[in-house]
Amino acid sequence: MTLLLAAAAIVVVAGAVVCVSAREPRTALLGITITLLGTPFLSDPLAGPLPLAARLLSSTLAAYLLWISARDMALPSRGSTVGWPVEALAAAAAFAAGWGTLGLGAPAMGPAAAAAAGFALATAAVLPIVFGREVFRLGNGLILLVTASGLIRVSLAGTPVALEQLVIGGLTVVLGAAVAFLSANADAAAAPVDGLRRRPGLER
Amino acid sequence: MACDGVPVSNADAPAVSVLPFLATSFGFGILSLLTRSLTGVSFAIGWLGLLVSAVAALAIVPGDRLSVGGEFLVGSEYQRIFLAMGCSASLLLCLLGWSASNSGTWQRNLPGASLAAFGAAGLALAIPDPMTAIAATVAAGLVGVLVSLVVPITSRRVGVGARELRAIAVAGVLALIAMAWMARPLGALSAEPAVVGLAYLAMAIAVAFRFGAIPFHVWAARVADSAPEIGLPLLMAWSPAVFAVVGLAWVDGSIAPLTPVPLALPLERALIVSIAAISLLLGAFAAWIQEDIEHMVAYSIVQDAAFVLLAFGPLDPATWQPVRTWILVFVLAKTAFAAWVLAIRARFGTRRLGELRGWARSSPTLTAALVMVAVATVGLPGLVSFDVRMALVRLASDGPARAVLSLGAIAALAYYARLLAVGLADPAPGVRAVAGDRPRWPEGVALAGWARSSPSLDGPRAAPEASSQPGMAERRRSRREALFSVRARSSVQAPRTIQAPPTAEAPSAVQVPPAVQARSSVQRRSPIQAPSSAATRWAQLGPWTVRLAELLASRRAAAGRIQRGRWAVRLAELSTRGRAAAGRTREAAQPVAERGARVAQRGARVAQRGARAVGRGARMVAGVFAASPRWAGPLLDVNRTLVSSVLVLALALAALVAAAGGWGGPAAARAPAPEPGVQGQAVSPDKLP
Numbered sequence: 001m002t003l004l005l006a007a008a009a010i011v012v013v014a015g016a017v018v019c020v021s022a023r024e025p026r027t028a029l030l031g032i033t034i035t036l037l038g039t040p041f042l043s044d045p046l047a048g049p050l051p052l053a054a055r056l057l058s059s060t061l062a063a064y065l066l067w068i069s070a071r072d073m074a075l076p077s078r079g080s081t082v083g084w085p086v087e088a089l090a091a092a093a094a095f096a097a098g099w100g101t102l103g104l105g106a107p108a109m110g111p112a113a114a115a116a117a118g119f120a121l122a123t124a125a126v127l128p129i130v131f132g133r134e135v136f137r138l139g140n141g142l143i144l145l146v147t148a149s150g151l152i153r154v155s156l157a158g159t160p161v162a163l164e165q166l167v168i169g170g171l172t173v174v175l176g177a178a179v180a181f182l183s184a185n186a187d188a189a190a191a192p193v194d195g196l197r198r199r200p201g202l203e204r
Numbered sequence: 205m206a207c208d209g210v211p212v213s214n215a216d217a218p219a220v221s222v223l224p225f226l227a228t229s230f231g232f233g234i235l236s237l238l239t240r241s242l243t244g245v246s247f248a249i250g251w252l253g254l255l256v257s258a259v260a261a262l263a264i265v266p267g268d269r270l271s272v273g274g275e276f277l278v279g280s281e282y283q284r285i286f287l288a289m290g291c292s293a294s295l296l297l298c299l300l301g302w303s304a305s306n307s308g309t310w311q312r313n314l315p316g317a318s319l320a321a322f323g324a325a326g327l328a329l330a331i332p333d334p335m336t337a338i339a340a341t342v343a344a345g346l347v348g349v350l351v352s353l354v355v356p357i358t359s360r361r362v363g364v365g366a367r368e369l370r371a372i373a374v375a376g377v378l379a380l381i382a383m384a385w386m387a388r389p390l391g392a393l394s395a396e397p398a399v400v401g402l403a404y405l406a407m408a409i410a411v412a413f414r415f416g417a418i419p420f421h422v423w424a425a426r427v428a429d430s431a432p433e434i435g436l437p438l439l440m441a442w443s444p445a446v447f448a449v450v451g452l453a454w455v456d457g458s459i460a461p462l463t464p465v466p467l468a469l470p471l472e473r474a475l476i477v478s479i480a481a482i483s484l485l486l487g488a489f490a491a492w493i494q495e496d497i498e499h500m501v502a503y504s505i506v507q508d509a510a511f512v513l514l515a516f517g518p519l520d521p522a523t524w525q526p527v528r529t530w531i532l533v534f535v536l537a538k539t540a541f542a543a544w545v546l547a548i549r550a551r552f553g554t555r556r557l558g559e560l561r562g563w564a565r566s567s568p569t570l571t572a573a574l575v576m577v578a579v580a581t582v583g584l585p586g587l588v589s590f591d592v593r594m595a596l597v598r599l600a601s602d603g604p605a606r607a608v609l610s611l612g613a614i615a616a617l618a619y620y621a622r623l624l625a626v627g628l629a630d631p632a633p634g635v636r637a638v639a640g641d642r643p644r645w646p647e648g649v650a651l652a653g654w655a656r657s658s659p660s661l662d663g664p665r666a667a668p669e670a671s672s673q674p675g676m677a678e679r680r681r682s683r684r685e686a687l688f689s690v691r692a693r694s695s696v697q698a699p700r701t702i703q704a705p706p707t708a709e710a711p712s713a714v715q716v717p718p719a720v721q722a723r724s725s726v727q728r729r730s731p732i733q734a735p736s737s738a739a740t741r742w743a744q745l746g747p748w749t750v751r752l753a754e755l756l757a758s759r760r761a762a763a764g765r766i767q768r769g770r771w772a773v774r775l776a777e778l779s780t781r782g783r784a785a786a787g788r789t790r791e792a793a794q795p796v797a798e799r800g801a802r803v804a805q806r807g808a809r810v811a812q813r814g815a816r817a818v819g820r821g822a823r824m825v826a827g828v829f830a831a832s833p834r835w836a837g838p839l840l841d842v843n844r845t846l847v848s849s850v851l852v853l854a855l856a857l858a859a860l861v862a863a864a865g866g867w868g869g870p871a872a873a874r875a876p877a878p879e880p881g882v883q884g885q886a887v888s889p890d891k892l893p
Contacts, residue, residue, distance in 0.1 A: 161274035
C-alpha cells in the first residue's frame with residue numbers, strides 16, 4: 001500500500017513539475033490534470049467509490065474549464081524562470097522533507113505520501129505565485145497550492161469524510177473556473193499581467 | 205458551520221430546511237451564469253433566483269439537520285438571517301445596478317455569482333466541521349472573482365482580479381492548514397503555546413487577508429480601483445464575513461479551550477489587536493483622504509472589518525455575540541454605502557469628490573441614505589451597532605490601547621462628515637446641471653392623454669363637450685340618483701302604515717251555530733203527552749222512538765255542525781292571517797327586492813366598467829411593451845436617478861434597522877459559542893491540557 005501511495009505521490013509531483021515548468025499552455029494543462037486526478041488517491045484508507053468518483057469528476061471538469069481557456073491562448077507562457085531541473089530538484093527535496101516530517105512532531109492520521117506530495121506541490125507553487133506575471137501560470141500555481149493544502153490536511157487529519165470530499169471537489173471546480181475566466185480575459189486583453197508585452201509575431 | 209452550538213446528534217432527520225435554499229441558490233446561480241451571454245435573460249433568472257433564495261432562507265428552521273455523506277447539514281438562526289439579508293440586499297443591489305448602469309457597464313455576472321456565493325456561504329454555515337466549512341467559504345470567495353472584471357477589460361483589471369484570486373486562495377490555504385494542524389491529537393504539543401499560537405495566528409491573518417486589513421490591503425485597494433462598485437460588497441464584505449464567522453467559531457471552539465488563562469498567547473493576541481488597531485485608524489484616514497468615492501467605500505470596509513479582526517484578540521467567548529451582531533450590521537451598511545456610490549456616479553457621472561460639490565442639495569433622498577448609513581455604521585449610544593463596537597473594544601483592550609481603539613471606532617465619522625460637507629457646499633457646475641429627485645415626465649410623450657383615452661390604444665378620444673363642466677355635473681347627478689334612489693324611496697314610503705289584518709276581528713264575529721239553539725229549545729219544551737191506553741202506548745212508542753232517534757240524530761248533526769263550524773272559523777282565521785302575513789311579507793320584501801335589483805344592476809355596471817378597465821389595462825400593458833421605445837423607455841430614463849435613490853434609501857433603511865437591533869440579528873447572534881467537540885473533530889478531549 002505504501003509503495004502504491006508513494007508511486008501515486010511521485011506521479012502527482014511529476015505532474016506539478018511539468019505544470020510549473022512548461023512554456024506551452026497545453027503541456028502545463030496536462031501536468032496539472034495529472035496532479036488533480038492523482039490527488040484523491042493519496043489517502044489511507046482510500047475514500048469510498050462515490051466520493052472518489054466525485055473528486056475525479058470535479059478534477060476533470062476543472063481541467064476542462066482550463067482547457068477551454070488555454071486551447072486558444074495565443075501567447076505561450078514564460079515557463080519557469082529557474083528551469084525544470086531546479087523545479088524538479090526543489091520538489092524532490094520538499095518531497096523528502098515532507099515524508100520525513102510526517103505529523104510535524106505529533107501523531108499523524110494520514111499517510112506519509114500525502115505529506116510528501118503536499119510539501120512538494122507547495123514548493124512547486126511558490127515561484128508561480130510569488131513571481132508569476134501571467135494569469136494562467138499564477139492560476140496554476142494557486143491550484144497547486146490549494147491541492148497541496150488538501151494533501152497536507154489528509155496527512156495530518158486523515159481521510160476526509162464524503163461531504164468534505166464533495167466540497168473539495170466543488171472548490172476545485174470553482175478554482176478552475178476562476179482561473180479559466182481570468183486567463184481567457186487576460187488573453188482577450190492581449191497582455192500579460194504586469195506590463196509584459198506581447199511578443200511580435202504572436203498576435204492572433 | 206452551524207455556529208449556534210446546536211448539538212449534533214446522530215438522529216437522522218427526514219428533511220432539512222437548508223436543502224431548498226442550497227438547491228435554489230446553486231440552481232439559479234449556475235443557470236444565470238450559463239446564460240450570461242443573454243444579458244436580459246441572465247438578469248431575470250438571477251433576480252428571480254435571489255428572490256426565491258431569500259424566501260427559502262427565511263424558511264430555514266434552526267436546529268433542523270440532515271445527514272449527508274457522513275456529515276450533517278444543520279440549520280441555525282444566524283444562518284437564516286445572514287442568508288436572507290444577503291439575498292435581499294443583493295436583490296436590491298442588482299436592481300439598482302441594472303437601473304443605474306447603461307447596458308455596456310452592467311456586470312452581467314453579478315446575480316449568478318451572488319447566488320453561487322450565497323449558496324456556498326449557506327453550505328459553510330450549515331456544516332459543523334470547520335475544515336469542510338472553510339473549504340466552502342473559499343469557494344464562496346472565489347466565485348466573487350467573476351464580478352471583479354467589467355468592460356472594458358484591460359490587462360490591468362485582469363491583473364487586479366488575479367491578485368484577488370491569490371489573496372483568497374492563500375487565505376484559504378492558511379486557514380485550512382491551521383485547522384488541520386489542530387484537528388488531531390496533539391499529545392504533548394498541546395502544552396506548547398507556540399504550537400497553538402501559530403494555528404491561531406494563521407487563522408487571524410487569513411481573516412485579515414480576506415478583509416484586506418492593513419497591511420494586507422494592497423489587493424483590496426486595487427480591487428476597489430478596477431472592480432465595479434456594485435461588486436464590492438460581495439468581494440469585500442459578504443464573502444469575507446462568512447469566512448470570518450467560520451474562523452471565529454473555530455477559534456472559540458478549538459483554540460480558546462486550550463488557552464484557559466486569560467493572558468495566554470500574549471504576543472499573538474497583541475499582534476492581532478495591533479493589526480486591528482492599525483486598520484481602524486489608518487483605514488479611516490485612508491478613506492478620509494480619498495478623492496474617489498469608490499476608494500472611500502473600499503477603505504471604509506477595511507476600517508469596519510477591523511472590528512471583526514478585533515474579536516480574534518481576546519480569545520474570550522464573550523466576543524461571540526457582539527462580533528456576530530456586528531457582522532450583520534457591517535455587511536448591510538457597506539452594501540448600502542456601495543449602492544450609494546453607484547447611485548451618485550450614475551446621477552452625476554463622476555466619482556471624484558471635487559466634482560461632486562453640492563450633491564446633497566440636489567438629492568435629499570441620497571442625503572438621507574448617507575446619513576442612515578453613517579448612523580448604522582458608527583451608531584449612537586443605545587443603538588446595537590454602537591454597543592457591539594464598544595463591547596469589542598472593551599473586550600480586546602484596556603488602558604491607553606482602549607482609548608486608541610475607541611478613537612478608531614468613531615473615526616469613521618470623519619469621512620462621512622466630509623462627504624456631507626462636500627454635498628452641502630455650493631454646487632459644482634456639473635452637479636447644478638443635474639436634475640433633482642422630483643419625478644418627471646419625459647418631454648414630448650403624451651402619456652397622460654394616453655392613459656385616459658389614447659387614440660391608438662383606447663379607441664377614439666372623447667369629444668371636448670363630454671368632459672365639459674355641465675356635462676360632468678349632469679353625469680354626476682344621474683349617478684347619484686342611481687346610487688341613492690333606493691334610500692330616497694324607502695324614506696318616503698317608510699311612514700306608510702300597515703293596516704291591521706281582518707283576523708283581529710274574526711273571533712268576535714263567530715256566529716253561534718243554529719244547532720246549538722235547537723238543542724236548547726228541545727230541552728226546554730217537553731212535547732211528550734201522557735198515554736191513554738196500552739194500545740196507544742205501543743202506538744205512541746213509535747213516535748217517541750222516532751222522536752228519540754230524531755233527537756239523537758239532530759244532536760249528532762248539531763255536534764258535527766259545531767265541529768265543522770269551529771274548524772271552518774279556525775281555518776278562516778288562519779287563512780286570513782296567512783294572507784295578511786303574505787301581504788306584509790310582500791310589502792316588506794318589495795323594497796328589498798327593488799334594492800337588490802338595483803344593487804345587481806349597479807354591480808353589473810361596475811363589472812362592465814371593471815371589464816373595460818381590465819381590457820384597457822391589458823392594452824396599456826401591451827402598449828408598454830409594444831410602445832416602450834415611445835414612452836416607457838423615456839419614462840424610466842428620466843426617472844432612473846429617482847429609482848436608484850429610492851433603492852439606495854431602502855438599503856440604508858435596512859442597515860439602520862439592523863443597527864437598531866432589528867431583523868432578529870442580536871437574538872440570532874446571542875446563541876452560545878460552540879462547545880469543544882461539537883464541531884466534528886475540531887477538538888478532541890485528549891488535547892485539553
